[in-house]
């Protein structure tokens with residue numbers, strides 16, 4: 001029988017919680033990790049209607065992008081939709097798991113789902129997370145294969161499309177333990193020189209704790225000499241936003257039409273059209289205005305995000321088209337992405353996407369000032 005913790009472990013290998021932003025509240029929000037799961041419902045938001053759907057569908061786990069408990073709950077009373085959702089879930093023994101900014105910050109998460117809809121190619125992360133470390137340790141020559149293989153087994157030494165990358169240099173280590181020591185080579189109080197290998201491997205911050213545990217478990221010495229260096233190198237697979245290219249350059253007007261067609265939306269709020277054609281497109285699902293500077297630095301012709309304010313549009317200038325496509329509209333694609341991921345990893349697991357449109361924003365459009373265009 002499948003337990004919540006198996007699903008959570010799998011999701012967290014995809015989008016490690018350590019990637020989540022500090023204000024976030026992702027992970028298991030309601031329920032017991034040892035609870036057995038019959039069926040799961042995937043959604044962007046947890047609303048009362050979504051929990052009701054889970055009850056009807058007999059799904060006892062809801063996997064959501066947005067955390068239903070976010071800023072904390074001082075009481076759980078049926079006064080707001082999110083509180084009613086939590087009450088209903090608990091009453092029906094339905095667990096709720098959130099995979100939020102951690103899924104925003106992997107290269108195959110929220111922004112990949114949006115980039116797929118827009119058919120963007122030559123993709124890269126818009127703002128790379130600079131969380132790379134180098135682990136350097138000194139191992140007796142005969143123990144090198146065991147230590148290095150153990151580190152490789154947990155994913156240390158990964159660089160882009162390469163794994164098991166390391167550097168070895170040979171030398172001599174020396175030590176002399178005091179009377180309380182019990183050295184694995186020589187005796188307490190004896191000065192020793194040992195042929196050692198200096199082993200260097202690259203790590204992401206998410207791997208650092210398990211790499212140090214692995215080193216402890218596999219290195220023969222009582223006191224292990226090692227250095228952990230924080231690097232300036234960027235981690236190209238983790239970070240915020242994404243940038244890619246359209247197959248052909250489009251005018252601002254044609255680009256807006258392209259967005260409407262590919263994203264199935266009626267409304268795009270955007271800055272003034274630009275003279276140059278649009279080829280390089282930066283995106284950030286959800287509220288991503290802070291990444292405008294990165295979009296400009298990376299030569300984007302357009303930046304697509306959500307939750308923009310009036311003054312934000314003035315920052316676009318005439319070299320970039322800034323577009324607000326709506327928060328829900330930019331992110332709901334990830335529902336299928338989560339479903340696909342779990343289907344690949346748990347062949348016989350019953351998964352549903354919500355049929356509830358949880359977008360809290362409704363549109364009522366009538367253009368009066370002449371700035372809008374009718375399709």
Ligand SMILES: [Zn+2]
Pocket residue numbers: 066285286287327331
């Ligand atoms: Zn969001």
